[in-house]
Amino acid sequence: MSQSNEYRKGPVTLRGRKVPTSTTDQRLLDNSGPADWVHTDPWRVLRIQSEFVEGFGALSELGPAVSVFGSARIGPDHPIYELSTRVGEVLVEAGYAVITGGGPGTMEGANLGASRAGGTSVGLGIELPFETGLNAHVNLGINFRYFFARKTMFVKYAQGFIVLPGGFGTLDELFEAVTLVQTGKVTNFPIVLMGATFWEPLLDWLRTTLIAQGTVSEADVDLFHLTDDPDEAVRIIREARP
Template sequence: MNAYHRGPVTLRGAHVPSTTTDQRLLDNTGPNDWLHTDPWRVLRIQAEFVEGFGALAELGPAVSVFGSARLAPRHPMYALGEEVGERLVEAGYAVITGGGPGTMEAVNKGADRKGGTSIGLGIELPFEQGLNPYVHIGVNFRYFFIRKTMFVKHAEGFIVLPGGFGTFDELFEALTLVQTKKVTSFPVVLIGTEYWQGLLDWLRDVAVPAGTIGAADVDLIHVTDDPAEAVRIIRTADDERHARRPE
């Protein structure tokens, strides 16, 4: 029987809800029940922040890695994800993923194999599959925006493997934070030039000429096929950031 995770609670069978917590928060149709329920939601949101901050407070240097949940272990990108996890641990980083299957599982697996710290930040979804077995510390969230805060707060940078809408969302959120200087010296590295090249071409050939972004904004993105190079980019930016800090 499939399990449905809602925060720390696991539900099965007839107890699985038809809507998610995020959906109920954002849906403003129907009666004005929100006048009475939203103040209580604020307390739940606060509790999720406290739980997430507490679970990761002593994590140390970490890198968040994103990618598709749909790619099976036989897919070449799965093996690449394992190498990413291994090399990050070898460079002294904990690994943070969404905790799901596919390339997220691969990255956690690589980190686990090397004896590193493997983090999974899960989310309540209608098709939630639970955290993969290679996660050492797992936190399940009801709200996307809290989970996304945790990805950024505890990371020295992002590595992004090929993925879908969720991966795109995380990628562009990170780029927006860097562009607007909400975070500093925060490298964003894409792995898979063939997969990402069309997006980069569109940014340079369409968005830049249209004036909606600057040419320098595209330069915020690094792209490579080599996990070792991806980790070197993160490590270099990390070293430069520490060198600028006052003694």
Template sequence: MTRRRDYQRGPVTLRGARVPASTTDQRLLDTRGSADWVHTDPWRVMRIQAEFVEGFGTLSELGRSVAVFGSARTPADHPSAALAEQIGGELVRAGYTVITGGGPGIMEAANKGAAAAGGTSVGLGIELPFETGLNEHVNVGINFRYFFVRKLMFVKYSEGFVVLPGGVGTLDELFEALTLLQTGKVTSFPVVLVGSSFWGPLLDWLRETLLAEGMITPEDLDLVRVTDDPEECVRWIVEARRERDARSSDTAL
């Protein structure tokens, strides 16, 4: 199926001949060419700052939120999409806002479940050459130019990640969260993998290769939990919140 050629550049939608040949991130990271970057990069800092301000201003009052990740290529009738939609609804009923990347597939399913349950359904989009903008079930959306700004928003405004089957982008978000947990940059941050048959081989590799070679510790493997049950997934998120609140109360005393 050919997608409609919409191109999101921050808050701007471009179509047809107006679609650029490269993304903002590509131009930022491209070190080739003339020395014009000496004059343009300081202005990019202002644009980056503006994205941070927009993100902070929009998301700061969401309340308790959980990010849901998964493939943009998952068909709507796939079992993983059904799981994502159920999880989106269960999270809302547990008192959470649902945050996704705002795209199609798993993300759209989670947003759909959250919106159908009457909750806040957030999409944090990104400028890509092959995406079509935020899905129709997002009721609070931001389109970012820069990946690193978007990544910060996911971690800062979520108190846990739910990760369904996905590709490179999903793995990126997963392992970034695990790195932040392993290094103590974030604490009390549950990461739940949904889909034991999908994630099982990866966990086996972590155990049989990385752990066996001494590259991770047994405690690192405890940073994630795996389930096929949407209700159990949300229950783990809620339990982690209660444990964190209890520790905070003890510290206050």
């Protein structure tokens, strides 16, 4: 029988030289070929979908929570680590679960504080060459391949962000969050910066450069709340809820 000039593969129509010589089922059931298919974009879509499904399923009954960000490079003997631990404790005492990236440094400190206070300590890990897995103080952990799936979980299941001193990853999460608030993608979502001496130069730059150039407004910069007091940070988050 001659080959058809048209072939339908789901919603896709193929004609001429694009018509395959085997069917999808044949390729599925034939295990003698290479495994390159697991690295193709259509297969990645399914893996991305699975990450969202797993994340939504694991966190859907979490209850009130706050995401805490900060540097992975700060050791347990650093004052910021001690501050992150206290933040975790105060959040649990106020009735919140604590969500971090699940790594070392300030993430570990916040998870330690949450666990020590008897609360839910969530770690959303990411597959990176230099990461060593979730810290020992996480009692609900999910590992992600894709940053964007992980970022969705940080925002979707949190009542707000507390951001401690950190590097590029922390700044990425911080400015993504403030962009979502500024553009109205999320509402009633407080962003608290902890560590005044660390964050004040950034806020000064926003005012003297971005506001001065007209690229942001004073109201945009006012979306950030600055404090060194964990109790005040929690109060800001609680008062922001409708």
